[in-house]
């Protein structure tokens with residue numbers, strides 16, 4: 001349908017504005033992959049949809065898909081999102097005001113297939129063309145016609161993974177229509193009816209988490225090893241001997257981190273331990289399966305996996321008899337555990353679930369902890385994770401913290417609820433199959449990298465180390481890949497960091513700087 | 517039965533059908549089950565901090581901010597103004613013309629009632645209110661028709677020439693615009709050439725109110741009245757109901773951050789839905805079980821130990 005070329009994408013500011021021939025081209029699938037996998041949407045494959053073996057198989061998939069759409073529109077199967085979905089499908093005014101708000105559509109140089117309304121129009125056309133009885137309003141009168149066959153479905157499945165679910169489009173819509181939700185609902189039909197989902201989200205994601213305890217594959221034994229390692233590292237870095245509490249019954253707080261932190265950025269959970277210890281907070285981690293991994297990839301593609309994991313997290317908290325769950329620096333875990341789970345949990349699991357950001361703010365602004373902002377005297381900007389900020393409205397605690405501990409704090413534009421997604425939203429940050437990472441870097445993350453470079457344009461010497469503070473694990477993973485892909489660290493010395501680490505770095509009694 | 521009587525009957529029926537359809541549609545939207553929380557910020561009155569942060573201002577303060585936001589949207593179409601000005605130039609006057617049309621209808625009914633009471637709606641009337649009604653009806657009605665003609669024609673042309681809009685404009689959108697254009701242009705021409713003071717129109721309304729037949733009407737007015745009747749039946753069946761759905765989308769979804777009260781109707785309905793059998797067919801979903809059963813498969817039961825130890829049974 002579309003052949004993406006770097007020259008069509010929006011231009012980047014210096015020093016990323018190399019001549020075209022020096023920019024990395026988008027990777028194509030290999031010949032062998034192309035023979036097996038359908039990538040006819042845009043040459044990219046996120047899911048690796050295998051081509052069907054027979055005509056019969058093709059027809060079966062189409063039939064099942066239509067059955068799935070019917071279920072999507074039924075109360076008992078999809079009460080979870082039926083209301084916003086129905087209203088979004090029926091009452092869009094087709095004014096296209098939402099298009100320019102979409103970072104994917106804009107960054108791609110306005111490729112039609114990435115327009116927020118494109119998917120929605122297809123869903124409308126499928127419903128009207130294939131599910132509704134024929135009538136006056138159904139002879140090409142209300143929607144364009146779509147030819148539903150296996151190829152269309154394969155493209156649609158891929159297309160549902162060209163949206164980061166950042167919901168910037170919904171924010172821009174004067175009528176409150178949510179095209180991000182429609183992408184989400186498409187994903188659900190593929191997963192819940194056809195069993196089609198990116199393997200990083202399903203097999204290696206939610207299934208592995210429920211099975212082994214974490215989408216990282218970390219089992220309780222490995223978690224225990226990491227806990228000990230973190231205690232040693234804290235002692236090495238700070239001279240403090242801190243016991244990281246695990247499975248403490250009756251603690252005030254059950255702290256749940258994205259397990260990616262333990263694996264890739266242990267300094268973040270270490271920072272939490274240092275801060276909670278310093279303030280004498282009663283807290284614990286859990287070593288139960290999934291209790292030490294806050295992620296819930298179900299939020300992106302499957303309501304049942306979402307509910308299973310949310311219920312597991314909260315039932316662990318109940319078992320430990322804690323007063324509340326505090327979700328660590330992970331955006332989608334915030335939304336899944338605190339917001340989405342709200343109407344899913346049975347009454348016996350109604351345990352308070354809160355964000356770590358106001359908790360960190362209380363620690364910093366309480367005055368109980370001595371902090372020296374001069375230790376953070378370098379340029380710092382803040383990335384607003386969509387799930388925490390646009391979708392939960394938590395935008396100020398992190399700013400008040402940074403303003404008090406980082407003298408050179410500078411805002412990105414736009415910021416707060418208007419921020420751009422890092423490009424790793426909707427599960428993209430963990431999706432690394434085939435040539436999808438290339439698309440994730442070149443298109444999905446383009447607006448973000450542009451924004452970061454522009455933010456630091458006036459901060460003087462390119463050699464000065466600068467930080468993008470991202471209080472979200474997945475955003476950090478995406479930023480790590482973006483900074484590397486565009487060689488931003490090399491060119492203007494930008495690194496990324498979590499929020500808790502910056503707070504600990506400002507503690508004057510540390511022997512060494514805490515930041516890596 | 518005279519043709520005029522048929523027209524009058526159509527007028528009555530259309531009004532009745534509109535009311536019924538409007539109520540049914542609104543109830544059916546309201547009765548859609550509450551979704552999972554799906555809020556989106558900024559929410560007026562939250563000072564940029566959601567309920568999960570610390571900025572949950574008091575209920576009254578929030579309500580006031582929400583009303584202020586809505587008023588700005590309804591009266592100025594600010595989102596369109598900020599984000600898509602080319603569209604705002606047409607869509608804003610179109611909606612203002614609709615507001616004026618509603619106001620004009622109100623004046624017309626007031627005038628018709630005054631006629632019934634024996635007042636003469638003329639500029640020479642000794643009653644100030646009557647004089648006001650006379651002029652207000654003339655100007656508000658004329659202006660409404662004129663603005664509607666220009667904006668619907670403009671929007672139709674914009675949709676034909678703007679590449680983005682053209683691609684996504686379905687025949688029904690053109691139909692809606694042309695329908696409104698037909699009503700407004702017949703209304704406008706009728707006003708301009710035949711009934712500047714809406715005297716005939718008012719007389720006709722008086723007859724409708726008092727259930728008296730009419731004996732004579734200009735063909736243009738007949739067409740205008742007929743189209744108007746059809747249009748008001750059509751509105752609740754069309755996307756034009758967005759003035760209602762917007763309320764639900766904002767107040768019940770995008771701005772709805774509260775927990776559902778335990779004893780609320782919505783909560784009771786959700787409990788019922790959780791106990792209904794689902795039919796999703798992917799291998800990891802146990803078809804035939806209830807929503808709650810599928811969702812609880814991996815939860816930890818305090819007394820019964822961890823079901824998770826046995827792993828995820830539904831891969």
Ligand code: SF4
Nearest residue numbers: 092093095096098173
């Ligand atoms: S979703 Fe909203 S902004 Fe986008 S085309 Fe539809 S009505 Fe317009």
Ligand code: SF4
Nearest residue numbers: 102163166167169180
């Ligand atoms: S949710 Fe975000 S990425 Fe998806 S269509 Fe909307 S603006 Fe674009």
